[in-house]
Amino acid sequence: MITKTFTLVKTKELIRFLKFCVVGVSGTVIDFGLLNLLVRGVGFPELVANTCSFSTAVVNNFVWNRLWVYPETRGEPFRKQFVQFVIVNVAGWALNSGILYAGHNWLLGEAGLLAAPTAALAALIGVTHFALALNGAKVIATGVVLFWNFFVNRMWTFRHVR
Numbered sequence: 001m002i003t004k005t006f007t008l009v010k011t012k013e014l015i016r017f018l019k020f021c022v023v024g025v026s027g028t029v030i031d032f033g034l035l036n037l038l039v040r041g042v043g044f045p046e047l048v049a050n051t052c053s054f055s056t057a058v059v060n061n062f063v064w065n066r067l068w069v070y071p072e073t074r075g076e077p078f079r080k081q082f083v084q085f086v087i088v089n090v091a092g093w094a095l096n097s098g099i100l101y102a103g104h105n106w107l108l109g110e111a112g113l114l115a116a117p118t119a120a121l122a123a124l125i126g127v128t129h130f131a132l133a134l135n136g137a138k139v140i141a142t143g144v145v146l147f148w149n150f151f152v153n154r155m156w157t158f159r160h161v162r
Contacts, residue, residue, distance in 0.1 A: 016069060020150050023064040027057035028142055035138065040131065046104065050097055050138075058089040061149075070158045084157040092149050096141040103137030 031053045038049035062085045066073060073081060105111065108118045110129060122132040 099141035
């Protein structure tokens with residue numbers, strides 16, 4: 001009986017995590033799209049553009065998490081839950097921005113440790129070194145922050161969900 005209950009809980013959490021990932025994909029599309037539009041199209045500095053794109057994605061993700069991933073929480077106060085979600089994501093933004101900056105400037109960018117293979121790959125796939133380094137760093141940052149956001153939001157923002 002205990003094993004069956006544990007397996008059910010584990011399965012529910014796995015499904016919840018997968019839903020969280022689907023929501024995250026929609027936020028990632030918004031985040032990457034807006035980041036590239038603002039940096040490459042409009043000329044914003046990377047960190048300013050990252051803040052705008054990340055913030056827009058956070059609002060998208062909160063709405064979908066509340067409606068679809070954690071529908072049991074719809075009856076809880078919206079403002080409190082949103083503030084908690086934003087606090088978690090502000091920490092995620094700081095982590096995301098730090099990884100983006102380090103990954104782009106020190107790892108994949110023109111002066112980075114992996115500049116030569118990044119440049120070669122960029123030439124091979126027909127994009128600029130800058131675009132590949134920026135987006136490659138953003139992929140790394142997004143992957144790390146995905147796990148941060150899920151676990152901290154699960155344990156704090158949506159902790160009442162059984």
